[in-house]
Amino acid sequence: MTKDINTFHTEVAVIGAGFSGLQAALSLRESGISFMLIEAHHRVGGKSLTTPLTTIDGIVEMGPTWINDKTQPRMYEMVKRYGLGVIKQYLGGLEVIYDANGQAHTYKHGELPPTLPDDQITQLGVITTLLETEAAKFDPERPGCFINNEPPDIPDTSMAEFLSLQGIPEGSISHIYLTVFCRGVFGLETSELGVYFFLDTLKQGHGFRSLAGDDSEGAQFLRIEKGTSTICQQMASELPPESILLDAPVTHIEQRDGGACVVTTESGCTIHCAKVIITVPSHTYHHITFTPPLPPSKHLLASRTLRGHYAKSVLTYATPWWRELGLTGKFNGVGDGPVTTSWELSRPEKGQYSLAVFTTADHYVAHFANSTPEDRKNSIVTHLAKIVGATAGKKIKDAIYNVQEFIEQDWYEKAYIEGAPMAAFGPGDFTRLAPILREVFQNIHFAGTETARVWKGYMEGAIEAGERVAAEIISEMKS
Structure with missing residues (x-):
């Protein structure tokens, strides 16, 4: 009897081989749980893309680039683990x-431009302090919820409306600073981004000084030194080569009676498993047919998230x-x-x-x-x-x-990524959509940087989400 080379049997199928999927796979391996890591592209790494120069002996980062040794301990531990400079x-x-x-x-x-009027400097201090004070009320352990269940004192309008309500005129340093911040951190205009999503990100990233700082x-x-892709490659090297499937966009996830799952790729490969981890952005779920269909809440999430x-x-x-x-x-x-x-x-x-x-x-x-x-x-x-x-x-x-x-x-145009740095929420959507991010659907679990409890949108957050989702699986399968 010949073996079908396009059929695989494993305990967990992990969809997406970015930092989140790689970390989930590593955690599963350490617990003795078998897996198949499935990636749509020809390489591991997701948005991590270290590219060699052709005119000189050097590399450049075309995706995420920086880390911090103190506030991002998971990424810095990876640097030390693989002996990188x-x-x-x-x-x-x-x-x-x-x-x-x-x-x-x-x-x-x-610092600030020395030519700024004193009233603009004061206004910037007031507005950033207000935002950090309100951000402190968010509870990263419970997406969409607040510490002591006390919501912010400001509504979940767009950031543009927030600036208007606060009397921040266009052209002022406060308006310029927050416009550049929203464009840089989210890839969105202030008119698109919801205040609560902004505040939650501010909380997870340790405030303005941290998120905007280069020191x-x-x-x-x-x-x-050798690029972020080196970390991804080193992570992948710790996994059994036969457990990584590249150039394999997932087209169908079927959950059968009795708990079995079957994942099908574009090329016709089938992966039979007990659990599925999805680490790709929620706005790319439309590439996959789910049987049974995703619940209405997940459909709402996928349709409402904003692509940077x-x-x-x-x-x-x-x-x-x-x-x-x-x-x-x-x-x-x-x-x-x-x-x-x-x-x-x-x-x-x-x-x-x-x-x-x-x-x-x-x-x-x-x-x-x-x-x-x-x-x-x-x-x-x-x-x-x-x-x-x-x-x-x-x-x-x-x-x-x-x-x-x-x-x-x-x-934005990269297939199966389709936006960066993260999927975001518009005004009024945070409290209804955020709780859905990590919700398990039968035997399908969800990770990716947008689901992180710290540093969402960053490599650190992606790794944390991979750890968290693997812990969910391990807890269920080992109990």
Whole structure:
């Protein structure tokens, strides 16, 4: 009797081989539970995408990039576990905000532009304190619920309406700061994002200082020397090779009478198992047919979550022209133009000078639709030249346009990911949708970074969610 090479039997099918799926698989393996890790793409890692340069011996991150050794202990433990080095984010210069009026304001990291009026500085302090105070009321252990069951004193409007209700005028530093924050952290405009989802993320990420920071307290403090994909590859190397199935989009999950599950892939492979873990974003559930169908609550979740408009372009130069201007490479654009925000990704000791430019939210919609990579590159360098202004001089302007290598990644259009950094909720949806995120449906369990109790939308959150969902499975199967 011949064995069907397209049929597999295991205890758990894990769908999605990003950080969450990899961690779930590792945890299951440590408990002696068999599994099959199923990934739609040709590689493990999900949004983690470390890419080699072709013009120089170097790498750049096209997906998540940074960790913090103190506030993100799971990721830092991975770095130590695999003996990887880290690089501190460059802060030796000034950052730039380019406002909607075409004015550039420079300032030191962690400070504010010195030209700001005192009343605007005071207002920013008041509004960020209010938001952090309200964020403290959220209970990450119980999605959609609040500590002591006491909801915030502000309603779950859009962030734009919140700013209006608080009397924050457009063009003020408070409005600019929160606009850039929403675009950078969520890939959404303030008009799209719900206040409660914003607050829950703020709580999970330890506040503004942490989420927006690039220093020792910030989420953008450390880069991984060999890239985040190295961690994913090392995690996968600890798993039996025969337990990983790549290039295998899942098309059907059937839960049969008696508790058996059958997972079918696009190529016709079938995985027979007792439990299923889904780690892919909720807005991609539509790629899978469920038998029986997902409950109405899960359908509502999948239909209501918002996809972040998010693209990342890395421009590599022969010289660090921004450093020559006394800048860090951190440019925040509020008005028209594709530069939403940027960071330096350089390795000076290797002669690599790279600038990562994020184009998100409405900037993405305006600049990534119906355009070519060359169009987008030209649009970015033109915007950068406007930001640095006439004072830069011809030599610097020429350097800005002299891009040695241009690489881009459009996460919104990437199949089976379809948005970044995370699925989000609009106004009024948090308390009804958040409790659904981790709800088990018969023998199907749910993970992924959007379900995390800490650092949702980040690698740290993805790993935490993988740990949590594996613990659910282990508890049931070992009891």
